[in-house]
Amino acid sequence: MAFGADDGWRNKRTQPTLPEVYRSLQIPKKGSWFKKFLAFAGPGYMVAVGYMDPGNWATDIAGGSMFGYTLLSVILLSNLMAILLQALAGKLGIVTGRDLAQACRDHYSKPVAMGLWVLCELAIAACDLAEVIGSAIALQLLFGIPLIYGVIITALDVLIVLLLQNKGFRYIETLVIILIVTIGGCFATEIFLSKPDVGGILKGFVPSKEIVINPTMLYIAIGILGATVMPHNLYLHSSVVQTRQIEQTSSGKRQAIKYATWDSTIALFFALFINAAILIISAATFHKAGMTQVAEIGEAYDLLTPLLGTTIGSILFGVALLASGQNSTLTGTLAGQIVMEGFLNFRLAPWLRRLITRMIAIIPAVIVTAISGESGTTQLLILSQVILSLQLSFAVIPLIQFTNDKRKMGEFANPLWLKVLAWIVATVIVGLNAYLLFQTFFG
Template sequence: MNENGSTVSLEPEKGWRNRRTKPTLPEVYRSLHIPKKGSWLKKFLAFAGPGYLVAVGYMDPGNWATDIAGGSLFGYTLLSVILLSNLMAILLQALSGKLGIVTGRDLAQACRDHYSKPVAMVLWVLCELAIAACDLAEVIGSAIALYLLFGIPLIYGVIITALDVLIVLLLQNKGFRYIEILVIVVIVTIGACFAIEIFLSKPDVGGIMMGFVPSTEIITNPVMLYIAIGILGATVMPHNLYLHSSIVQTRKYEQTSLGKREAIKFTTWDSTIALFVALFINAAILIISAATFHKAGMTEVAEIGEAYHLLTPLLGTTLGSILFGVALLASGQNSTLTGTLAGQIVMEGFLNIRLAAWLRRLITRLIAIIPAVIVTAIAGESGTAQLLILSQVILSLQLSFAVIPLIQFTNDRKKMGEFVNPLWLKIIAWMVAVVIVGLNVYLLYQTFFG
């Protein structure tokens, strides 16, 4: 394969069923130069960016619903779930980046080139369902923000969000760095809003510290477990594993053992730092909910709109509600950018076909908009709140079908060569997979028999 990915490798590679084809996102493949000389910081900054696109998925509006519900019902208790989920995400995203750098395949392409066609098709359908669920959260979150800030009816807000495809197309045409810069600016905006919110809410520092210590009650309380798994689904995003393994290949690193090792190191640092920013934002939402609603005895606040309206009287200033609305709108629109890329990567990777970006986004948006319009029209704002939490549980249920192939591939010496996961990492990775699968099986049991 040449530098721009325009040719196809003719020989099947060792350890793969099918030969490697053109990369996904070919228009930006190896388009960003990495300096061969210079300081450690200069090289790190050249690699920095993809991690923040990944982090966006960990702070989308779906997280808000689960974090608000968890904070109002159980105070600071579920902070430990957010921390655990974030540590899992750091590990899995590091493996995802390594897979893309070492094999030259994203996770979707790796699944297509490893499994039989029927298995690959099932994985593709499951991944598309996860992206639709995530997109549903973005649509509803953005629509709620438009309603709260500008009074635009929810149904109209849902429809307006379909037009954001134009923003994505414009940025893609200008270059990948423009998308990364915009995403980072919006993340900083969201973080600043919540930093001020925490200051205004005056949370219990001791309660926060205790909240990061795991509690057995999370397993024994069915309602707490349901929200905890929703937080897990909202934090460790399955489509982000596909996204990360592709966008790390936008960097033009040396195709040597040393070059790949350096790329893995800087990419891991990039995603780890970005995900700690996401941890702060997710924890901040739950902390604010606990410090305002739970403290005031309002233990059933699960709707984003209700939280928006209650913040002003509880905090004693309209600034709290305004910052909340701005951060929500920024979160929804930011998630749109990465949702577009993930959808394109998954379809191109699994099916090896190319659709125009606007057409792919429009299809995904329609899948999300139709149920959102129906639920909004029938049940109003309360229905959208339940739909948000349900969308995150769907994401969590699909997560195993992305995590297990990722661990399997990065543990395979034939595929990874000298970069195969060491024994200690294999053990930790499979422990994470077992926890994810176990929690999801327990959730299904509680849902149908509990």
């Protein structure tokens, strides 16, 4: 379909976001299904990064230390919701040739689109804030670097992103996968060292009515749900799936949707493992030892060595945290570019866009760290998750609306069962995030 020839949109389609990598990766026309799948693999892992960023760690640690393995079912439910929403985001990008930001600009009036852009920029700044703080805490824990210097050092990662972007998109995807494997390896070792109760883990994945009855447990559960689905990932996924050079035919798009959905689903199961691993380690060490109030990342790091009987536990925890912060930075950079280019149809040099996003995150982090120290950064981390919760509805609802629309999606519009399921997920997310925000401010 040619640019500008679409139906069902207020505005005509313009150039894609990230034009330097748009359709830059070829898909083999012949060969096995596995060879084709490998060509599509990559974007899903970039999306999965947002589901294991430092902002998720505090809720997982608190859930495990307070309630043992009980809240594993909530992590599983959150992940299943994320799998559905990311599949819809990938489908939107493949079918319409628009990412979610462009779709919002081309569908809504200019004031509405501008309002959504401002909210999205706030969410990306909040996400970047969590990454800055997470990386700074990791540097402090591993190398004794004061938090304020750690925050400033994180500004240098802009150079890594720019270097990789210039080399090609596969380099970014490869680094992201290496860092995910590093995080997974660290936590697999930690689980082995912590000797968790396998029966308790299996029972924890079965939903319990206690979660709804116990107000404190419900609050932590909603925090886990609120911190899991990241709004910027929906914008990111709908754009990066367009890096593949697919055939612009019905069968070509159908194949791309299938493999892109496999890619994001498999990658999100890695995120499920890592989030579950954090909670399992917290349950097997802190909860088992009667330490039910451990909620801060630094506190968890300090306690792992005496409880596991080896310093390797704390070191692996710190390495995983640093890898998580750096990984989230890479994908946050791209999401920032996609959102600005998509909503405004305005392109900044990637280094300048990255610098602006990072400065928005670093300035409040430096000020709060200088005034309040570690306790202040913990509160800032919580605030970043609240801002992300506020933005989430404004990304999820348009995504479902667009993928349900037959005029926009043609034969690829969501079938009735998927429409119903998607709106149920949206209602749960909106309702729980509203409750979380109410409790945060008034509870």
